[in-house]
Amino acid sequence: MKTTRHMSFGLLSILLVASLLISACAPVAQAPASQPAAAGEKVKLTFWHHTYTVATDWMRGKIAEYQEMNPNVEIELVEYPHGDYEVKLLSAISAGNPPDIINLLDYLFPQYHAKGLLAPVDPAAFEVADQQGVIDSFEKPALEGMTFDGTVYGVPAEFNTFVIFANGKHLAEIGLDPNDPAICPATWDDFFALAKELEQRDDSGNVTRMGFNWVWGLDLFWYAQQFWSGMRQYGCEVVDSDGKAAINSPQCVQMFDETWYRLIRDGMGGPAMATENPVYAFQDFMDGRQSMVIGGPWATAAWRENSPEVYENYVVCPHPQLDPSNPKSFIHTYALAVSAGSQHPTEAWHFLNYLLSDPGDMLQQAGYINGRVGWLDTPQAA
Numbered sequence: 001m002k003t004t005r006h007m008s009f010g011l012l013s014i015l016l017v018a019s020l021l022i023s024a025c026a027p028v029a030q031a032p033a034s035q036p037a038a039a040g041e042k043v044k045l046t047f048w049h050h051t052y053t054v055a056t057d058w059m060r061g062k063i064a065e066y067q068e069m070n071p072n073v074e075i076e077l078v079e080y081p082h083g084d085y086e087v088k089l090l091s092a093i094s095a096g097n098p099p100d101i102i103n104l105l106d107y108l109f110p111q112y113h114a115k116g117l118l119a120p121v122d123p124a125a126f127e128v129a130d131q132q133g134v135i136d137s138f139e140k141p142a143l144e145g146m147t148f149d150g151t152v153y154g155v156p157a158e159f160n161t162f163v164i165f166a167n168g169k170h171l172a173e174i175g176l177d178p179n180d181p182a183i184c185p186a187t188w189d190d191f192f193a194l195a196k197e198l199e200q201r202d203d204s205g206n207v208t209r210m211g212f213n214w215v216w217g218l219d220l221f222w223y224a225q226q227f228w229s230g231m232r233q234y235g236c237e238v239v240d241s242d243g244k245a246a247i248n249s250p251q252c253v254q255m256f257d258e259t260w261y262r263l264i265r266d267g268m269g270g271p272a273m274a275t276e277n278p279v280y281a282f283q284d285f286m287d288g289r290q291s292m293v294i295g296g297p298w299a300t301a302a303w304r305e306n307s308p309e310v311y312e313n314y315v316v317c318p319h320p321q322l323d324p325s326n327p328k329s330f331i332h333t334y335a336l337a338v339s340a341g342s343q344h345p346t347e348a349w350h351f352l353n354y355l356l357s358d359p360g361d362m363l364q365q366a367g368y369i370n371g372r373v374g375w376l377d378t379p380q381a382a
Helices: 009-020 053-069 082-094 106-114 131-135 168-173 188-198 220-234 250-265 299-306 308-313 345-355 359-366
Strands: 043-050 073-080 101-105 155-160 163-167 207-212 290-295 314-317 332-339
Touching: 043 053, 043 082, 043 345, 053 073, 053 299, 053 345, 053 359, 073 082, 073 345, 082 101, 101 106, 101 345, 106 332, 163 168, 168 308, 168 314, 188 207, 188 250, 188 290, 220 250, 299 308, 299 359, 308 314, 332 345
Parallel strands: 043 073, 043 101, 207 290
Antiparallel strands: 101 332, 155 332, 163 290, 163 314
């Protein structure tokens, strides 16, 4: 069965468009022309990125292309699992040995900028005249969180918002047409009811296939990105206006009870049932032991490479809502920046411009939406 992904990249892209308030009508940026570095001077760049194999494999291919065009430049890609990455990065910076190019979550930019750890984007490396030209190379307001006093200090590699991914074959098994958008659950109650229908148990009552489970046992950021959309829907704030912890507020307690604890309370999931994989978090979904996950657009590239049957049959639905008439979600980005301590910032930015210059290929191969102007017009985003 070849399932039509009734909300695949095209409609998933629309969710991101709505979040970004963008209008993708300009042409896709072309790959920059090869430029020698300092009259052929030998340049070595180190590039640190969190481990996501389908993405880093694609990046290694782009590095090889770039090095062929720029034989004086050598780029070493170093990757660490996400849970270890930030600690190792700060350790390297503190030791005075920062990598040239770093992969940085959006919320870290104010801290890194305030400490002087980031080099400003070199407009010439992006083949534009000034900082505004760099800003105009990406859909607005993609660079706002990475821009300070009009100067850009990072460029997005991936924009993420979470949706439901479901196994189309499992849906068909319970009599639902995976090609019909009407099957998508609107509320959290609808979602968990569908998960219960998809669940399978043996004669002893043990769960043999989960309808849904959250990702457990990974780093704190993984938990946070799963919380965010629900927190917005329930009005749950981590801190109040005085900067005091508010995670124990009635709104937060309700959110965690109705979207997290109910899974354990009803015996449907929880950490004891989850298979932990720090690289590909949705291992149970890829192996057919789970029917639905909530995740971002990067997930599908891993299924293509590691679970072709799941990839051929997945369908996508919007994120469950507390109030479908007033839907709320969350968007965040993983960006790329150049260390202030880099000896070759211009060459580093020139490579990053090349890396991000084909957003359609990056989307298809790595699963990353990089926000470059025109990305939504690429065939891969259709």
